[in-house]
Amino acid sequence: MNTKDIDYALVGDCPICGQGRQFITKERHTDEYYVMCEDCESEWVSPVECDSINKVRRENHGPSDFVTLTSINLHSWKEHVKNLN
Numbered sequence: 904m905n906t907k908d909i910d911y912a913l914v915g916d917c918p919i920c921g922q923g924r925q926f927i928t929k930e931r932h933t934d935e936y937y938v939m940c941e942d943c944e945s946e947w948v949s950p951v952e953c954d955s956i957n958k959v960r961r962e963n964h965g966p967s968d969f970v971t972l973t974s975i976n977l978h979s980w981k982e983h984v985k986n987l988n
């Protein structure tokens with residue numbers, strides 16, 4: 904990914920792989936929000952627990968998209984987003 908993905912809602916750095924960033928993600932089929940690492944694709948149920956290695960899940964969701972900063976402004980998780988102005 905390049906600097907363009909500053910458009911997505913960043914919540915942290917991945918504690919699993921140590922090199923990916925964690926973004927708020929939305930599953931297409933269910934509109935469910937969760938957190939996913941851009942690199943190793945580890946998943947967390949919410950940004951509240953995304954710094955915990957013990958709370959990680961894998962392949963719990965179907966096709967999903969990173970949530971944009973514009974969209975997260977309407978969601979309660981925006982308080983966890985680190986790159987929102």
Ligand SMILES: [Zn+2]
Binds near residue numbers: 918919940941942943
């Ligand atoms: Zn990772």
